[in-house]
Amino acid sequence: MNIVLEIWRQEDARAPGRLVRYPLEDVEPAWPLLDALDLLNERLVAAGERPVAFDSDCREGICGACGVVVNGRPHGGRPRTTTCELTIAGALGEDAPGAATPVITLEPFRTGAFPVVCDLVVDRSALDRIIGAGGFITARTGSAAEANVVPVPKADAERALDAAACIGCGACVAACPNGSAALFAGAKLAHLGRLPQGAPERSRRALAVVEALDQGGFGGCGLHGECERACPKGIRVDVIAALNRDALRARLRSR
Amino acid sequence: MRPALESRVPLGPLAGKWTRRRAELPLVGPVQKRRHRVIVVGSGLAGASAAASLSELGYAVTCLCFQDSPRRAHSVAAQGGINAAKNYQNDGDSVDRLFHDTLKGGDFRAREANVYRLAELSNAIIDQAVAQGVPFAREYGGALGNRSFGGALVSRTFYARGQTGQQLLLGAYQALAREAARGGVTLLARREMLDLVVAGGRARGVVTRDLVSGAVEAHLGDAVVLATGGYANAYCLSTNARGSNATAIWRAFRRGAAFANPCFVQFHPTCLPVSGSHGAKLTLMSESLRNDGRVWVPRRAGDERRPEDIPEGERDYFLERLYPRYGNLAARDVASRAAKAVCDEGRGVAPNGRAVYLDLADALARLGAAALRERYGNLFELYERLTGDDPLKTPLRIYPAAHYTMGGLWVDYDLMTTLPGLFAIGEANFSDHGANRLGASALMQALADGYFIVPATVGGYLAGGGLGPVAASSAEVREALASVEARTRALVASPGRRPAAAFHRALGEILWNQCGLARDAAGLAAARSRIGALGAELREDLRVPGSPSSFNQELERAGRVADFVELGELMCRDAAARDESAGCHLRTEHQTPDGEPARDDARFAHVAVWRYAGPDRPPERLIEPLAFEAAPLETRSYR
Numbered sequence: 099m100n101i102v103l104e105i106w107r108q109e110d111a112r113a114p115g116r117l118v119r120y121p122l123e124d125v126e127p128a129w130p131l132l133d134a135l136d137l138l139n140e141r142l143v144a145a146g147e148r149p150v151a152f153d154s155d156c157r158e159g160i161c162g163a164c165g166v167v168v169n170g171r172p173h174g175g176r177p178r179t180t181t182c183e184l185t186i187a188g189a190l191g192e193d194a195p196g197a198a199t200p201v202i203t204l205e206p207f208r209t210g211a212f213p214v215v216c217d218l219v220v221d222r223s224a225l226d227r228i229i230g231a232g233g234f235i236t237a238r239t240g241s242a243a244e245a246n247v248v249p250v251p252k253a254d255a256e257r258a259l260d261a262a263a264c265i266g267c268g269a270c271v272a273a274c275p276n277g278s279a280a281l282f283a284g285a286k287l288a289h290l291g292r293l294p295q296g297a298p299e300r301s302r303r304a305l306a307v308v309e310a311l312d313q314g315g316f317g318g319c320g321l322h323g324e325c326e327r328a329c330p331k332g333i334r335v336d337v338i339a340a341l342n343r344d345a346l347r348a349r350l351r352s353r
Numbered sequence: 354m355r356p357a358l359e360s361r362v363p364l365g366p367l368a369g370k371w372t373r374r375r376a377e378l379p380l381v382g383p384v385q386k387r388r389h390r391v392i393v394v395g396s397g398l399a400g401a402s403a404a405a406s407l408s409e410l411g412y413a414v415t416c417l418c419f420q421d422s423p424r425r426a427h428s429v430a431a432q433g434g435i436n437a438a439k440n441y442q443n444d445g446d447s448v449d450r451l452f453h454d455t456l457k458g459g460d461f462r463a464r465e466a467n468v469y470r471l472a473e474l475s476n477a478i479i480d481q482a483v484a485q486g487v488p489f490a491r492e493y494g495g496a497l498g499n500r501s502f503g504g505a506l507v508s509r510t511f512y513a514r515g516q517t518g519q520q521l522l523l524g525a526y527q528a529l530a531r532e533a534a535r536g537g538v539t540l541l542a543r544r545e546m547l548d549l550v551v552a553g554g555r556a557r558g559v560v561t562r563d564l565v566s567g568a569v570e571a572h573l574g575d576a577v578v579l580a581t582g583g584y585a586n587a588y589c590l591s592t593n594a595r596g597s598n599a600t601a602i603w604r605a606f607r608r609g610a611a612f613a614n615p616c617f618v619q620f621h622p623t624c625l626p627v628s629g630s631h632g633a634k635l636t637l638m639s640e641s642l643r644n645d646g647r648v649w650v651p652r653r654a655g656d657e658r659r660p661e662d663i664p665e666g667e668r669d670y671f672l673e674r675l676y677p678r679y680g681n682l683a684a685r686d687v688a689s690r691a692a693k694a695v696c697d698e699g700r701g702v703a704p705n706g707r708a709v710y711l712d713l714a715d716a717l718a719r720l721g722a723a724a725l726r727e728r729y730g731n732l733f734e735l736y737e738r739l740t741g742d743d744p745l746k747t748p749l750r751i752y753p754a755a756h757y758t759m760g761g762l763w764v765d766y767d768l769m770t771t772l773p774g775l776f777a778i779g780e781a782n783f784s785d786h787g788a789n790r791l792g793a794s795a796l797m798q799a800l801a802d803g804y805f806i807v808p809a810t811v812g813g814y815l816a817g818g819g820l821g822p823v824a825a826s827s828a829e830v831r832e833a834l835a836s837v838e839a840r841t842r843a844l845v846a847s848p849g850r851r852p853a854a855a856f857h858r859a860l861g862e863i864l865w866n867q868c869g870l871a872r873d874a875a876g877l878a879a880a881r882s883r884i885g886a887l888g889a890e891l892r893e894d895l896r897v898p899g900s901p902s903s904f905n906q907e908l909e910r911a912g913r914v915a916d917f918v919e920l921g922e923l924m925c926r927d928a929a930a931r932d933e934s935a936g937c938h939l940r941t942e943h944q945t946p947d948g949e950p951a952r953d954d955a956r957f958a959h960v961a962v963w964r965y966a967g968p969d970r971p972p973e974r975l976i977e978p979l980a981f982e983a984a985p986l987e988t989r990s991y992r
Binding site: 109147151158161219222227229234236237239242244248249256259266289293295296 | 402405406409420421422423424425427429430439441476477479480481482483484485486488489490491493494495496497513514516519520523526527528530531533534540542565594595596634636637734735738739805808850851852854855896897898903904906907
């Protein structure tokens with residue numbers, strides 16, 4: 099089939115950007131979308147043009163590097179799918195091939211806290227700073243007790259892992275009308291808070307993370323729920339309730 | 354000057370060596386620690402754990418990674434698990450047994466003392482990870498769960514669904530992010546190491562390119578730790594992430610760090626088969642599936658029936674047939690070669706005859722769908738998304754792919770390379786896996802190196818003193834900066850027409866065919882000359898648009914591919930020189946009557962160590978003899 103990739107081109111953070119259309123012939127609907135972008139880039143390079151910049155590494159949905167707004171939705175809006183797992187057919191969705199050549203629009207994750215670096219590449223280091231502020235359990239190397247000393251109920255471990263599945267891609271922030279990172283931060287608090295090892299620092303962690311959210315240029319959570327729909331790892335909005343509960347409890351205790 | 358290949362293994366009985374070394378390593382005082390800067394390159398399991406642990410000890414640390422965040426390092430993609438000798442299953446496991454399994458799995462081409470230490474440290478890694486909040490699988494009683502992996506008869510693998518690497522990396526990354534926020538670590542993302550600074554015969558820093566601005570910068574310190582992963586991407590199609598590359602270790606090699614066993618490359622048996630010609634990479638399905646899956650092909654060549662239409666009697670469960678004791682859990686190299694062999698007989702399955710079935714039907718009948726989903730849920734989802742098939746309804750199709758490199762920079766017992774002050778950890782070194790790595794051992798080695806070994810041994814090196822200041826304006830630093838700038842300019846100025854990807858594919862095809870699952874002298878000689886020609890073509894016909902002083906991913910790839918081409922030549926040279934078979938390295942000239950690798954211990958019970966001798970001279974081949982005292986040499990058998 100033939101498609102058109104309509105791609106946001108922006109040379110660097112300060113340059114103005116615009117959408118540019120690139121026709122691509124003879125692609126297969128089953129191809130990964132990023133393979134089509136690779137193919138386009140090889141052609142651009144052979145023609146001496148600047149290829150399209152985009153982040154991607156593992157190509158199997160686990161590293162969180164890829165992140166493109168596809169036809170208006172972060173990662174293309176398919177359930178539990180990252181951009182690198184999205185096929186051309188998946189990107190086109192139900193409203194696929196009519197008579198005209200279908201168009202797939204690719205734009206960067208656009209939100210206040212993620213400045214554009216180049217084309218589809220953004221700077222997501224604000225997420226690393228949230229983790230640095232409080233998204234950890236302090237366990238100095240060498241200080242750990244025997245691993246089976248503290249039993250962890252199976253259900254708690256499973257629920258912690260559900261939240262820990264977050265890959266830090268930032269789709270939740272890009273999908274949020276307010277640019278909030280509440281789902282990302284809540285997932286980390288839920289992961290660590292659901293384990294007994296995370297209990298001693300629970301209050302301190304919540305306060306530090308909430309402060310980092312404020313300083314990181316993220317908006318407030320308005321409970322729109324767009325983040326949950328965009329999350330490629332199925333993180334549920336309940337974790338935001340955990341964030342709010344932990345933060346409230348910590349504030350009350352610190353009075 | 355110490356001899357080039359002094360392994361510096363402590364004296365005394367095997368079980369006491371690491372304790373003894375720890376006791377004899379001199380310590381650095383708390384005030385001095387703050388004055389020593391250690392440069393850690395890479396932020397995967399090895400790099401992140403080393404950087405965080407060194408910072409906790411009080412050293413000033415700089416940690417660099419090429420990704421946009423340290424959390425994206427390729428360790429994140431490890432699925433199946435991490436081994437430890439806890440013996441929680443009461444099935445007879447012990448440090449000794451893990452040591453023996455690992456040494457045997459590596460076909461007796463690893464250094465005994467290192468392997469023993471790895472087994473010894475394995476338990477502390479699990480303790481550390483649990484304390485950090487790594488949500489390992491649990492039993493109903495709250496104790497940690499285990500599963501089995503290839504090459505072992507005990508159940509010693511700890512796991513977090515199919516995302517063990519991700520969860521362990523998050524533990525190390527969170528510690529690293531905490532140390533960065535505290536000010537102990539200067540964390541610099543989107544920086545790629547392009548050269549090593551050597552001054553006064555010691556490694557004193559690295560030169561990086563800022564991948565956003567293009568700025569070429571020097572980062573100086575008193576020791577350098579390379580944790581930059583392996584080089585399986587030399588094959589172009591591999592299970593490695595797209596960005597994984599050999600440039601850091603290759604540049605270190607060119608500056609004098611010797612390279613050990615470059616031809617030892619593992620082909621993972623359970624990957625999704627190649628499809629189409631533009632596939633960007635190959636996707637791994639965790640080996641843990643071999644716990645519950647049975648591998649088979651049709652008995653008859655050219656049988657094109659659907660798998661469910663082939664009756665039991667017309668199926669060949671070839672791993673169970675060939676290796677009755679280990680069955681579907683035979684070591685990776687053994688399973689990969691067996692899969693290739695049945696496909697070479699024309700019994701491979703659709704679509705192109707280069708795949709075998711991994712069938713979960715028996716496990717489904719025994720355990721039920723819910724239990725299987727709990728163990729492998731995310732793998733099933735990944736498989737279904739990529740192929741459209743549900744593994745609980747129809748068997749998975751799998752085929753081997755380049756996955757892990759046992760070779761790497763040569764290191765002594767303290768994980769220091771032949772270049773004083775330069776350490777290599779994780780997959781970047783050669784140390785523990787010999788000629789084949791067992792499943793669930795990569796994470797174990799990366800974390801043993803990063804959490805426990807290198808923080809101690811770097812301290813010992815620094816306490817040894819003799820380190821003067823190194824000025825940013827010194828001749829050595831200026832020379833390294835100028836050399837990176839010149840090479841970068843040359844890539845951009847190249848007047849050719851072909852993108853780096855074209856050269857990468859050509860290299861991958863040569864290596865896969867001639868330096869892959871089976872090798873022979875004639876093929877390796879031909880490969881070397883074809884790679885030489887490819888290097889010449891690359892210099893003339895490469896095209897890199899854009900400027901060196903901007904975000905330029907094509908420039909990044911071109912530099913990496915140019916280094917892979919040089920390394921590919923060394924891989925073939927090493928494979929030709931190792932005129933025996935061992936583990937992953939099957940020389941077709943040296944096989945037992947039933948097609949297993951035939952080692953030649955009299956001539957090759959050694960590590961092959963290559964030293965750079967200049968641009969116009971062939972590298973020099975040194976050897977480190979291997980002695981086996983605790984585990985006498987035996988013929989490896991999984992039958």
